[in-house]
Amino acid sequence: MESLVSSNIVCDKYSISKRTLCRWKHEGLPSVKLSYNMVRYQLAEVAKWIESNKVMAAGAGKE
Secondary structure, eight states, rough: OOOBBBBHHHHHTOOOOHHHHHHHHTTTTTOOOTTTEEEEEEEHHHHHHHHHTOOTTTTTTTO
């Protein structure tokens, strides 16, 4: 099993804002909720979701 990473790592890897990540999560981006305010992601699952949803990740919201 791949290790889980924080939202900061996902945002940095795909050059997106936290707001965009939150929107993607509401649109179905796979995540793991560890506690009330702790959500983690598997990078492989994020990459699959982006590919299957044809999301333009490069610069998609980070200014």
